[in-house]
Amino acid sequence: MPVSFARKTTARPESRPSVRMLTIDHESAGQRVDNFLIRVCKGVPKSHIYKAIRGGQVRVNKGRVQADYRLAAGDVVRVPPLRMPAPDEPRRVPPAAFPVVYEDDAMVVIDKPSGVAVHGGSGVSFGVIEQVRAARPEARFLELAHRLDRETSGLLIIAKQRKALVALHDMMRQSAGRKLYQALVVGDWVNDRQHIRKPLLKFLTPGGERRVKVDPLGKPAHTIVTCLKRFGRYTLVGAELRTGRTHQIRVHLASSGFPIVGDDKYGSEAVRDHFASLGFKRMFLHAARLEIPHPVTGEAMVFETPLPPACVNLLRLLEHEK
Incomplete structure (x- = not known):
């Protein structure tokens, strides 16, 4: 009964x-x-x-x-009858206005800060997309076109139309256009330009944390690394993604013997502690430039955003120490 x-x-x-x-x-x-x-x-x-x-x-x-x-x-x-918040309940996701690099009817390109997840999940109650939706309650459609790691800063595309989202997803799957990052790595990078082609495989640590490793059973992955500036024991490099695997740049660089400064998954704890003592408490990976055709018109688009102040200040400090 x-x-x-x-x-x-x-x-x-x-x-x-x-x-x-x-x-x-x-x-x-x-x-x-x-x-x-x-x-x-x-x-x-x-x-x-x-x-x-x-x-x-x-x-x-x-x-x-x-x-x-x-x-x-x-x-x-x-x-099904999942519990929904009442209309007058306090908003659970704080709205946030991120710096807008470009916007039109099809998409908005923002400059994501380091330390902010792009979406909720994995212990994070909300991320960039939830905060953007909260800040734009009138918007009918807002969806992530791609992702950035939580500690990575830089260019992030949010689609404002379904057809734009589908086109952008197709571009990412087909590696259309160019996605260029800047990273500070430990070590004196050897070649001015180098192609890294190593297959990457996802796995879970005993504690249930998601990681990626180079493995013959993994998916093909291709990163083009260029030397931008040498700082003795460290090098500022450019990294162009030719495929879009999870943690691709981080694992490719670390597996080559040049982990990214501040990387808490694939880098050195001693290096992180050293830079944290200097006031730098993030991973030095920045999505600096995107070159893609417009998802609706097909027009060639180029988006750029400079290194954040924390990264610029660190490079100045390293330059002074050379």
């Missing part, structure tokens, strides 16, 4: 969760069902959403689906 908890709850009727049936429009077509639910179920923990998908509570056209199912226009999605 079912038990009713109606007399024990003080929630108002409008805040009680209930099943919703949502029909997918052309704007949302092509999106993964998990990402769609994360967007429409603002405030609901991702773990709850994935549990609902695995348990069959989320259905598309009355059938069970996996998290990576791509939605089509006209699909009817059953959204």
